[in-house]
Amino acid sequence: MxxxxxxxxxxxxxxxxxxxxxxxxxxxxxxxxxxxxxxxxxxxxxxxxxxxxxxxxxxxxxxxxxxxxxxxxxxxxxxxxxxxxxxxxxxxxxxxxxxxxxxxxxxxxxxxxxxxxxxxxxxxxxxxxYINNCIDVNDYNSGGLKIPTEPDCPICLQDFGPRSIITKLRCCDYNFHRDCILMWLGRKPSCPTCRDDIRNPRPKKFTPKIFLGR
Incomplete structure (x- = not known):
C-alpha cells in the first residue's frame, strides 16, 4: 500500500x-x-x-x-x-x-x-x-548555521542549543528537537503546532513577491 x-x-x-x-x-x-x-x-x-x-x-x-x-x-x-x-x-x-x-x-x-x-x-x-518524506533533520543555511524558525522547541519549550538535533516537518516547516517530534509522531501523525496531518498535508500557501519599480 x-x-x-x-x-x-x-x-x-x-x-x-x-x-x-x-x-x-x-x-x-x-x-x-x-x-x-x-x-x-x-x-x-x-x-x-x-x-x-x-x-x-x-x-x-x-x-x-x-x-x-x-x-x-x-x-x-x-x-x-x-x-x-x-x-x-x-x-x-x-x-x-x-x-x-x-x-x-x-x-x-x-x-x-x-x-x-x-x-x-x-x-x-x-x-x-513506514512514514516517508515527512521530516528533514538539521537544516542549514549557506553559512553552515542551523536555521530554526522558532527559538524554542514547541513541544518541550526548551531552546535549540548548539548541539540540538533539529528536525523540520516538511508539511508545514515547523522545527522541533528530533527526540521530541519522534515521540509525538509515535502518538499522533500531525504537527503539534498547526495540527497539519503529515499523511495528507494541506497545500502550502503561496505568497507572491512584489517588486517595486523605481
Missing amino acids: DLDGIISTKQTVNYESKTRAIHSNTPVSFSIRVREVELRFVRDGSVLRENLLKHRTIASPVIGLEIPPCFLAGEEICRGYVAKALSKTIIPTWIQPFILPQICKDAITEEGKRSGFMVEAQVGAVKQT
Missing part, C-alpha cells in the same frame, strides 16, 4: 502447522495461535535513516476452528466456509487472507486419511509501516 508516497506498509506472515489424530465426530479441527508484531518507522528524508516510533507485540489465546465434512469436498467451498469462520475470530483482518489458503490446504490434504485429526498452527505476523 502506498498513500501518495507518504505511507508504505510491508507485511509478512509465517504459517507453520502439524497434525495429530484425535477422536472426534468432526474430521478436522484447528488450534491456531497468532503472534503479531507491529512496527512503525519514520524515515528521515535527508539521509534516509529510519527511526522506530512504535513497537507492539500481541500474542493471541488459542483460537479453535472446526470444518464440517460437507465443506471438505473442494477448495472453493472450503475457502468460503473458512473465510467466514475466520471473520468471526479475533485474528486481525490483514492476517486472515495470508493463512486462509494454508488452512484449506491442510484440511483438504489430510481429509480421508483418518477419522479425525487436529491441526496445530502457529502464525507469526509482522506488519511494518
